[in-house]
Amino acid sequence: MSGADVDPDDRGSEDVGEAAERAPTHDRDDADAEELTLVEAVRDGLAAEMLRNDRVVVLGEDVAENGGVFRTTDGLLEAFGSDRVIDTPLAESGIVGAAIGLATHGLRPVAEVQFSGFVYPAFDQLVSHAARLRTRTRGDLTCPLVVRAPYGGGIRAPEHHSESPEAFFVHQPGLKVVVPSTPRDAKGLLAGAVRDPDPVIVLEPKRMYRATNERVPAEPYAVDLGEAAVRREGTELSVFTYGATVESTLIAADDLDADVEVVDLRSLSPLDRETIAASVRKTGRAAVVHEAPRTAGVGAEIAATIQEEALLYQEAPVERITGFDTPVPLGEAEDYHIPAALRVREGLREAVEF
């Protein structure tokens, strides 16, 4: 089967009843929402998409027998079997390269990279191939691939387990990059990624995996990639953030004596330029918050977007509150690197008082 034959909406076999019974969080007997953590919502989203489309397969290191080192894929092997939930050799280039092959030939692989810090062996496959197959074949062959990776700090992990590499991928034309910050979006963005006709990297903020619960609808649903969500409406300052810093930004906004709007970007590529511009035209002031280093980070792109789309509305320079241009420090020192609520608040204050 060539890529051109693949119907992106192919639902695969209709006979999903048996798998549905075994699917980890689909033993709910009503269609009601259930309180889920972010990691449970990712699992729920995977199960939902696997039920919906039997071409969806999950592969990666320790994802099957062990259910993933964060238990994200727990129970999927039992529910869907070893042809759909696959423990691979320890080889990221192999995982992503093979997944590109699977995707090009009609499957919908969801490859897990155990930590985003270990994605680099697969970087070549992602930027040289996944991102370009459509272009190179003038649309004849496509690569509907999803790569999931936990990212970011805050869990006192060893070296290489805390980085925020989103800018590398955002910079690559042909790749999409999404980052959920809530359980609901974790399920919805994952579904959006699985159903998307292009390769999507889903970076999951591991610090948020078990940080909060939220009611997550039982039925499958997808969040459209490229749409930001306004988490808090305000009129005096627009703050753009994503991932785990959405939480600290909301706390900071509550703390500040100003009417702050908080926008969760959710999708870093494509970027919701319209929502960004509309918000700044309304408030006249803007700040960006992320955990990744400042230089050439996503915040720089947002600042440029604002300058292009809302220059005449701006009353202050765009404030950047970010991780520093250093490797993520270990241990307690990481808490000074990751913008905590107080540091965010002080940054927002600068933007408001400028």
Place this chain on the structure above:
Amino acid sequence: MSTTRRTPDAADADHRYRYLDESGHLVEDPPAVTETTLLELYESLRFARAFDERAKSLQRQGRIATYAPMAGQAGAQVAAALAMDDEDWLYPTYRDNAAKFARGVDPADVLALLAGHEGDGDADARVMPEYIPIATQLPQAVGAAWTGLLRSGEPEYATLATLGDGATSEGDFHEGLNFAGVFDTPTVFLCQNNGWAISTPTERQTRSETLARKAAAYGVEGVRVDGMDPLATYVTVRRAVRKAKDDVAAVADEPADPEAVAAGPSGATRPTLVETVVRRFGAHTTSDDPSRYREEPDRSGDPLPRLETYLRGRGLLDDERVAAVGDRVETRLEAAVERAEARETDPTAAFEHVYAEPTPAVDDQRAELERLYEEYGDRVAGERH
């Protein structure tokens, strides 16, 4: 999770090279290893055991972060480290603390790192910082070993890079061994095949009958040894280290036990892949729950009692000496814990050593944090402080 798999090393003991059987009795004529080295092996192993236990307990108490235990593997690590010469360099993974200590790395530094204080590797001990991204050490160890050849045409020192069985699946394993073969570098690849990469058994990594065999295709010698026999590991690695440097001819006269040479040109080239067959007695790390994917592992053949039995049999150890070693180990460990725990978090340490000269951006950001810290103290870091 109900599916459990056999430990892959259970069935193939006959392919392994050993001096000591599981109970510590010689199965060969004794190798020419000095008494000093034998006692050093023993004390290093005792220290590794004590450190492992203490580190697990410190982790449970939240005093250090995730820890990768070495129980079952420390014998191979210690033997390999002691088989190196002073001038050689070690390229270790996160699991190789026993090897590091045997080369003189301060255990206080290792504990401090585990507690989150930057500072890894020890250039005086010729030990690189630990490699966490799997297999990335291998091409680097080859390059380091190659340096002497390029500078003077002679090997100046050997490098010994450790790796797990899982690491043999990464591209860098291939690239490292291939470079070593092509440029005939003085490199020893010390694979600790413990049967598992987290939850993934070795048979999911490769269809190759052994890992040592993989060496053959690179023109590298491959040797398979019982890694839980410190004597056999020492002898094998010692030979590999000598062969790596200028002793190719000398070693050719004393080939490895033909049983041990799994593949490749024995003695003819400098690099060697030593597959030590070991068992991971415990969890992958303190974050891992092995009951999800494997049955209780076979913990027989523990290198420490095995070596102790042998040394007692040779009259090198008795109860009194064993107790004295225990006392020294405890004292050293206590002192290390104390020194490690005296370290304090410095919020601005991260800005140091990023470049030889800090860039303007790094300087500005440091000033920004210092300003906030002056005003708000630890609250800058959030709720937990």
